[in-house]
Amino acid sequence: MNLLRKISLGILLVSVSIILCSFKTSARKKQVLVLHSYHQGLNWTDNVSAGILSVFDKHDDVEIIFEYMDTKRHSEAEYLAEFAKLYDLKHQKNLFDVIIVCDNNALDFARTYYQEYFNKIPIVFCGIDQFENKLIQGIDQITGVTEEIDSRKTIEIALELHPNTKQLVVINDNQTKSAILNRNNIRDFWSEIETNAKLIFLENLSIDELIFQVENLDSESIIYLINFSRDKEGNYISYQENIEIIREATDLPIYSSWEFYFNEGIVGGMITSGYKQGELSAKSALRILSGKNASQIPIIRRGYNQFKFDFEQMKRFKILPKQLPSGSFISNQPPSIIKQYQTSLVVIGIFIIVIVFILRYTTIKRERNERRLKKINEELDRRVAERTKEIIFANEKLELQTEQIVKQNRELEHHRHNLLELVKERTENLEHANEELKSSRDRLLHMLDSNSDGVWEHNFKTGKIFISKIIWDKLGYHSITAKDTRDLLCKLIHPEDLIIIKQKDKQNRMGKSEMFVIEFRICDKEKSWMWFKAKGKILDYAEDGSPLNMVGTLIDINQRKIAEEKIREEEQKLRVSEKRWRSLIEQASDEILIYNTDGTILDANSAACKWLGYKQSELLELNYSEIDMNHSSSELHSYRKKLSSSNPSISFESVQRRKDGSTFPVEIHLSLIELQDSKLILSVGTDISKRQETERKILNAVINTEESERKRFATDLHDSIGPLLSSINLYLSSLGKVKTDNDKENIITASLDAVNEALVSIKEISNNLSPHILNDFGLEKAIQSFTNKINVSQAINISFYAENMNVRLNHQVEVVIFRVVTELINNTIKHAKATNIEINLALEGNLLSLIYIDDGIGFDSKKINAGTSSGMGLYNVLSRIRSLNGTHKIKSNPERGGMMAVVEINL
Structure with a gap:
């Protein structure tokens, strides 16, 4: 009975286990959608994906689905609308538990289509640059990881590591919202940085223009690379391609804040990690999957930035690890001498310890044997008579032990000899290292000499100065000895520059500066001044800290100085041209506005202020979209985007709003102004x-x-x-x-x-x-037939003359001219009370001219030409002529009478 009960219980337990396992197997996996702003294969996107997968790969009950918007290469509004349709088609039936949106474009997409596709689905964002709460307004459950790149710390450490920097050059494509925000952030905090360097932006350039600009940068510049993924012509460039282009174009130090440029040629900076951002966002998503409300999870704003530097680039620019901020990560750094020879040093240490142990052990053992021998001798003295045999045995044993001690002493001597040989070898190695160091110094001098116009050396103790022969040859002096150098230099250097050089030399001697950098003039053999740049550094110091020796390079900068003088002259001409241009703009009767590609108004002429009712200072605080009533900001941006070198102007009609709220229609002509570092829009408006x-x-x-x-x-x-x-x-x-x-x-x-x-x-x-004569026989025959029928009545006399009208004209032109003639005749018959009409029609080359004269009563022709007349007959005539882009002129006088109309159409 008990056996049956146990068997039944076992079957029941097995059945329950099978049912539970089946439930577990059939449970639905939790689905997570990762919506990337960019495309797969982009270094940044793949790093974020790797960070996300590093968390979710440990959870078998979660299914990850990746979707790529590809906005790095396609960001047009039409494309985004089509992408929304594609998303709806692919995922309308998917029940996502969490959605991770990566970078700003994906978050914008989720916010725009929140009600259609994402309503009530928790959202986790990552990589959101310049995060503000308004970016997530309208989304119920959301948290995430911001992307606050620290451009300021990167720029500050770059200026600190390169104290002689004259200009900081920021490279930015200015195409994405993130790039624009980062550019504006740099402009905001630049004034707070204590530096004399000049801030320069290289933006909106083609690849060739970028290479040219970078190749011609000043040698004392540093580059801060934000991004250059798309040139002004719309060509997409990968991160690896753009850093390679810049690296090949210049030897200047490059800094960045993006992980995808690290170990690709940049020195370093406060680096933002895409992998870490993906990992942090995935951990937040896991908390949501475990039941946590997304809005209760704090937004992560730190933990993904770190100072990182490339040791190979540090060597290029002579940057020491001790100059870097505490906690900085250094890649490609070779191990120290201790780490490099760690195994050998450990073996030597163990070997020395073993030798010391053996020596100590031998000494202790010898002392112990000596004590034992003493004890035996004492024992022998007491028992010499009775224990002869024992004494003999003890002597034999003592001899054996003595032989062992001798053997051990020999071995110890051998070890001591080996140790002395090792010490001797190490001493020789040190002497060889000293010789290598001396040789390296000589090679350094030769290297400096080969990489510049020449080198120089100044011994503070002896006062002797050495300058490479190549410099004297360039100046035209030969056979200059080191003995004559100092006095000769004092005679040849320009007196003004000599005073500065002596001041710098005094600072070096007093220890206030270890660097020597100066530009000076020196007289050559032909009695003309040549410009050189001297750069030097103190290499050796005495025991009391006073400088002993300074070594440096000399660079011929004469051509650069000549070029700088030409630039100053060109700038003066440019200022005169700008003054003349400003005068022309102010005298223009049309509205003229200048604004940047964002629509921010930068300049306005007097006519614009008068038309719009604003002061100039008020206009400069507005965006163009605020005064345009017919177009949204995106539509205006699409107009500006059409402007390029091949299509430099565009026209459209719109309505503008004045300051008082009234409006008026305008015709806008946009033109592209391409400057060195930016693009501007010239807008000319006509009422x-x-x-x-x-x-x-x-x-x-x-x-x-x-x-x-x-x-x-x-x-x-x-x-x-x-x-x-x-x-x-x-x-x-x-x-x-x-x-x-x-x-x-x-x-x-x-x-x-x-x-x-x-x-x-x-x-x-x-x-x-539609007169069949006009269609069949042309304009001349049709007018002749029409006038003949009227002449039959004898109420009025019409004379018609045609010249060179033997060829047919365009049908539209013939119809318009025929209607103009008939309308003029009807108008004369109804209103003019004329007795005679004369019509002259002539074709000369491509110019068709019509002269119409009657002798009726006159009228005020000014109202007709100005378009203020209430009569529609002549107004129809003028509108028909304008439809062919023709010109007209009507003359008449109420007092003298008569009327003459002259019409000209360029065919």
């Missing part, structure tokens, strides 16, 4: 209020004209075609009632006559709509 009013009048005139034509066409059909068709209908109705063939024939004849008359009427109506 088109009057033009739009004119266009409205033209539209009304066209509508009225079309309506009149419709009414006339309806009247013609009703008055001419209607009665004829009614007659035809009547004839055909009566045809069945007549009985004789004669009556039927008469009815048929009358019907045919009515049909023919209807056809003639239709032909006349269609001819009025």
